[in-house]
Amino acid sequence: MTRAMHPVGPFDEPGVGCAAETTQGLGGWNDILREHFVSLDVDETVDTDREFVSSVRSTLVGHLSAAVVSSVRQSARRTPGLVRVDPRTYLQVGMVTRGRAVLEQDGREAVLTPGHYAVYETDRPFAWHFDGPWTLNVLTWPRELVPLGVDVTRAATARTLGRDRLGTIVGHALAETATAPPDLGETAAGRLAGQLAALLGTAVGESLRRDEVLSPGSAEDLRARVDEYVVDHLADPDLGPEEIARAFFISVRTLHRVFADGDLSVSALIRTRRLQHARRRLLDPRDAALSLTEIAHSCGFADLASFSRRFKQEFHEAPATYRRRAGFIMRG
Template sequence: MRTTALDTWIDTIRDTFVALDVAAEPTHFTGTVHTRQFAHLMAADVTATSQTFRRTPRLTNLHPRELMQIGMVVAGEGQLIQDGRTCTLGPGDFALYESSRPFTWNLHPEWHLRVFTWPRAAVSLTESQSQELTARTVRSTSPVGQLLSPMLSSLLAADGEVSSGGAIGLAGGLADLAITAAQEECCQPEDPDAGVRDLYVNMVRYIGQHLDDPDLSPTNIARAFFVSTRTVHRVFARFDATAAATIREHRLEACRQAMVAPRNTPRSLTDIATQFGFADLSVFSRAFTATYGTSPSRYREQHR
């Protein structure tokens, strides 16, 4: 299925996978989905333009489905968030996630994702074991990744039909291999601060992507990453920063760049400040002056 209509795309994604909130730019949108069934394993090939998929707590309650899934990036970049972890995937990398708990996929720019879906009942993992394995990047260059990544890549392209017995064995074997790959990643010795560092980097990136949201705050960041607000404050404190100050700094810098951009010459300071989350021009002016040592209007005059 191929479509350029965002509404049709959202319905298709929900029908093919699970109920998700989908955020995408409706102009110049295009997306394709192709699926193939191997007994209780569904393999899907998905391509589209930049977008975000969210399985929110509300959707897990309203539309419960018990699935284990693996997302493997073929092209572009993916970011998967679940169970308090965030992992970033490049071409050939994959990660495990579950539909019974909230998760988020951020995919960009033009991306290609292969999704492999099993009924949760067919997978021999307890919920606590699963929560340890989700959102952990299995690199295509890792020992297990070098074996499994090409196998997953070729599954949809295989010619002919697999017998019913063969399909059942294939589905079960791939699930076991995928779990083994995630367990290997989970058990690798690593920098004890790496998880916190990755979370901090991804939170800062999230801030940069949502500067136009007037409600951007530590609470909203916590909600986006499925952690507590207290955790957000702890993560930023580990890097001698605060979430509020980081939001303000990024907003001020975005305003500074926009003020001197030639294309924005006709725009007022109020318009620019509002675009990046400053609802009060006087608050913006005081913060800008304190940071850059001169008022916004004077800075703009000096750099035209």
């Protein structure tokens, strides 16, 4: 095995760094993969009658590791045992530029040929299968720095991307970063890493939206996640079905269909959570100095009139009267 530079893990140092390694043996290949990515097992079905030449060249661009990986026919697996002993959690994209690959994760498999790519995550088992010589661009982000919900990425793993115009545009940007990484200052490199993650999220979201793919689990699970999202965004006056559908990468029609089996529609859920939050704030001594208008705005209501009307419909009492009565009761 020869080393062009001392290898580094994907995120061992900030800024832009580079490491390259080449090996001619299977034994050292597992070590290289672990040093540059995460622990993987390369199976013993590798064609040992042929020269085993494999290489990795990785570059740090802010918090993104951009790598070009080449090797021969093999399968590389991230087993449950390896996940336990090597718990590093990344979101990765693998893009085939030579050969053919199959990526497996979360009960799905993506067949990739040159130009196609797929998302996978390292906190769960996955496997790559290559039936001949191959080259793969691999982009790796720390999972916590990718602005995509867990339910979204679990629905997106092992799905072939890069087959439509948007996917091709995003794929080109990812490929350029891996094959010709720019030499940037730390701030610019971090910004680029974040922007590429956002671009990837756009491609993933449009793919899921087009295929009407819901996150794993029942409609009840999705309703619970939407409820949490609503509670976290009550102050947003634009909160509505369209924004929620975008956040979960589903169509508005699908969102309404999921809530059709629940107790409340999406709009009713938003209204109910806003009014419940407003009632709590009217009772909170810490908010005693706030006007009714300020409380209304903090709960996402456009104005005091609409807030008062909705509050009285829900609780059969005007908010000003409720606040005075509750204050009197608490003082007494």
